[in-house]
Amino acid sequence: MPVEFRHVTKRYAGDLDAPAAVEDLSLTVPAGQTCVLVGPSGCGKTTTLKMVNRLVEPTSGQILIDGVDVARHDPVKLRRGIGYVIQQIGLFPHLTIGGNVAVVPELLGWHAARCRERADELLALVGLDPATYRARYPHELSGGERQRVGVARALAADPPVMLMDEPFGAVDPVVRERLQNEFLRLQADLAKTVLFVTHDIDEAIKLGDRVAVMDVGGRLAQYATPSELLTSPTSEFVARFVGADRGLKRLSLRRVGELPLAMPPVARVGDEAGPARARTLADPFPYLLLLDGLGRPVGWLDRDRIPTEGLLEERLAVPMSPLLEPETTLRDALSMLLAAEVQAGLVVDPRGAMVGMVTADQIGATLRAEGGRTAEGRRPAAAGGTR
Amino acid sequence: MEFVASVIAWLADPAHWQGRDGIPIRLLEHVELSAASLLAGAAIALPFGFLVGHSGRGAFLVLSVANVGRALPSLAILGLALPFTIQLFHVLEFWPAFVALTVLAIPPILTNTWAGIRAVERDLVETSRGMGMSATQVLWRVEIPVALPVILGGLRTAAVQVVATATLGAYVAGGGFGRYVIDGIARNQLDRIFAGALLVAALSIATELAFAFLQRRLVSRGLRAATERTVPRTAT
Ligand SMILES: Nc1ncnc2c1ncn2[C@@H]1O[C@H](COP(=O)(O)OP(=O)(O)OP(=O)(O)O)[C@@H](O)[C@H]1O
Ligand SMILES: [Mg+2]
Numbered sequence: 070m071p072v073e074f075r076h077v078t079k080r081y082a083g084d085l086d087a088p089a090a091v092e093d094l095s096l097t098v099p100a101g102q103t104c105v106l107v108g109p110s111g112c113g114k115t116t117t118l119k120m121v122n123r124l125v126e127p128t129s130g131q132i133l134i135d136g137v138d139v140a141r142h143d144p145v146k147l148r149r150g151i152g153y154v155i156q157q158i159g160l161f162p163h164l165t166i167g168g169n170v171a172v173v174p175e176l177l178g179w180h181a182a183r184c185r186e187r188a189d190e191l192l193a194l195v196g197l198d199p200a201t202y203r204a205r206y207p208h209e210l211s212g213g214e215r216q217r218v219g220v221a222r223a224l225a226a227d228p229p230v231m232l233m234d235e236p237f238g239a240v241d242p243v244v245r246e247r248l249q250n251e252f253l254r255l256q257a258d259l260a261k262t263v264l265f266v267t268h269d270i271d272e273a274i275k276l277g278d279r280v281a282v283m284d285v286g287g288r289l290a291q292y293a294t295p296s297e298l299l300t301s302p303t304s305e306f307v308a309r310f311v312g313a314d315r316g317l318k319r320l321s322l323r324r325v326g327e328l329p330l331a332m333p334p335v336a337r338v339g340d341e342a343g344p345a346r347a348r349t350l351a352d353p354f355p356y357l358l359l360l361d362g363l364g365r366p367v368g369w370l371d372r373d374r375i376p377t378e379g380l381l382e383e384r385l386a387v388p389m390s391p392l393l394e395p396e397t398t399l400r401d402a403l404s405m406l407l408a409a410e411v412q413a414g415l416v417v418d419p420r421g422a423m424v425g426m427v428t429a430d431q432i433g434a435t436l437r438a439e440g441g442r443t444a445e446g447r448r449p450a451a452a453g454g455t456r
Numbered sequence: 457m458e459f460v461a462s463v464i465a466w467l468a469d470p471a472h473w474q475g476r477d478g479i480p481i482r483l484l485e486h487v488e489l490s491a492a493s494l495l496a497g498a499a500i501a502l503p504f505g506f507l508v509g510h511s512g513r514g515a516f517l518v519l520s521v522a523n524v525g526r527a528l529p530s531l532a533i534l535g536l537a538l539p540f541t542i543q544l545f546h547v548l549e550f551w552p553a554f555v556a557l558t559v560l561a562i563p564p565i566l567t568n569t570w571a572g573i574r575a576v577e578r579d580l581v582e583t584s585r586g587m588g589m590s591a592t593q594v595l596w597r598v599e600i601p602v603a604l605p606v607i608l609g610g611l612r613t614a615a616v617q618v619v620a621t622a623t624l625g626a627y628v629a630g631g632g633f634g635r636y637v638i639d640g641i642a643r644n645q646l647d648r649i650f651a652g653a654l655l656v657a658a659l660s661i662a663t664e665l666a667f668a669f670l671q672r673r674l675v676s677r678g679l680r681a682a683t684e685r686t687v688p689r690t691a692t
Binding site for chain 2: 119122124145146147148149150153155157159161162163164165172173176206207208222232
């Protein structure tokens with residue numbers, strides 16, 4: 070369902086002289102796409118979001134979901150059809166994790182058994198084992214796990230529209246990166262219409278099909294795809310907000326999974342050392358990657374240090390390149406490689422199994438090739454969505 | 457020592473365990489009066505506290521009720537209640553004490569309920585609304601359960617105060633353990649006075665324990681442990 074803002078203005082004080090929190094905002098989020106609202110603190114992002122589910126009423130203008138003015142809906146019913154996630158997460162401390170996720174289905178009057186089933190399904194969807202987590206209470210979870218529960222809860226009744234207000238704001242960068250990747254995987258499947266608030270431009274570029282840059286006073290400065298934003302900011306403000314490192318940021322438009330991934334010589338723990346050594350010596354890449362029984366990387370062996378006979382043991386391997394996910398942006402990948410002072414990162418799937426290898430040279434080459442070109446069509450949604 | 461022995465002897469005397477003036481009947485009267493007053497106080501103070509806490513309006517009312525309530529001595533309320541209840545019910549015994557104790561129970565229940573609900577994080581209330589809860593659902597499903605430890609704390613304070621003060625009921629011809637104290641004074645029987653006081657103290661402690669138990673049973677584990685992060689448990 071598309072969400073459309075038509076000349077929406079909000080003044081909290083009510084009188085016309087008061088500064089507007091949101092000023093004459095018009096934009097359309099196409100169905101199934103993610104629109105990221107980004108801008109400095111106090112520019113009206115949260116206000117914009119809350120007007121969609123009528124926690125805040127606009128002073129003037131209309132908001133339409135699927136062509137229908139939200140003002141025509143009963144607010145309580147309207148909200149049950151819109152997923153809502155906030156930075157403070159707002160999990161109910163007195164309910165178990167399962168109970169938290171099942172809140173909206175319960176409000177909708179689903180049967181208890183179906184609520185429980187749905188809660189389990191969603192916990193699994195956001196990567197939390199239901200058997201482990203469903204009976205726990207929020208205070209027994211880490212910040213990242215709570216964020217996941219917050220997202221699961223918002224998805225519970227399968228709402229077509231999701232409002233997310235800095236949902237990953239309260240977690241450390243590593244967890245945040247993982248949650249962002251998870252968001253992208255989920256969104257690729259679920260195709261919700263998402264309004265996502267952040268004040269992190271990198272997050273906006275990574276997650277948004279379209280990005281709305283807002284300026285203080287609640288004015289929309291530019292509404293464009295991430296690559297348009299990077300290549301042709303329409304104002305000084307946007308250019309400054311996007312940052313001087315626009316060239317480097319363009320790496321945020323590309324994902325590790327889009328690169329042709331190389332494969333180093335690999336062997337499993339417990340394999341015969343001899344043949345593995347022979348294979349590695351014959352390979353241009355001078356290291357052997359050791360995997361565990363589930364295909365997860367364990368560490369590297371210098372080709373000269375591979376024993377000539379016996380079995381390969383875990384203790385021979387030295388850890389470890391940074392682990393990347395297919396959704397990791399090239400920019401994040403590069404910074405992880407630089408931070409770890411290594412040449413290669415390992416790409417793993419959500420279960421942690423080895424998918425391939427990315428090198429700093431590869432990323433550098435992409436950066437040079439990107440030079441003039443824009444990275445359009447990186448996702449089906451972005452390619453098809455003009456409005 | 458002799459005195460202690462005489463109190464024990466008084467309590468152990470089978471004659472004091474039967475009849476109109478026996479301990480079981482007095483216990484029953486005491487509990488009846490206290491429970492009725494507490495329930496009446498709760499019936500008035502809880503809804504009022506919910507309303508004021510939820511709406512955020514009328515806080516000064518709560519505070520004035522609390523202050524006036526604290527300033528008024530129970531004995532004075534008893535005196536004030538006397539003429540009304542005589543007019544209304546034409547008897548003494550139960551009613552004046554009931555009215556006085558109900559008035560006594562209201563302030564702690566009211567202030568705790570109001571403060572407990574006020575203290576529920578606004579973000580939590582806002583997400584609840586954002587998820588599609590009506591105002592009543594927010595109150596019953598979120599605000600009250602989250603404020604429950606504080607609300608029960610108020611009931612507990614009120615209950616203990618009421619049990620202790622119900623002793624005064626005997627002044628106006630009521631029953632309860634107060635009878636032993638009042639009659640003991642009248643007859644100058646120290647062992648009777650002391651035994652009465654001891655019984656009131658025991659009942660207060662029992663009340664305290666009963667509420668501690670209730671608190672354990674009613675308050676969600678997620679709230680009880682909220683301050684101390686427990687070790688994550690494995691799946692059950
Ligand atoms: N309930 C309110 N009453 C009055 N003014 C408000 C209210 N909520 C927000 N404002 C004001 O409206 C403006 C926009 O606030 P809003 O919360 O939408 O900003 P934001 O972009 O979400 O900021 P941040 O990034 O800090 O969360 C701010 O100037 C703020 O002070
Ligand atoms: Mg905000």
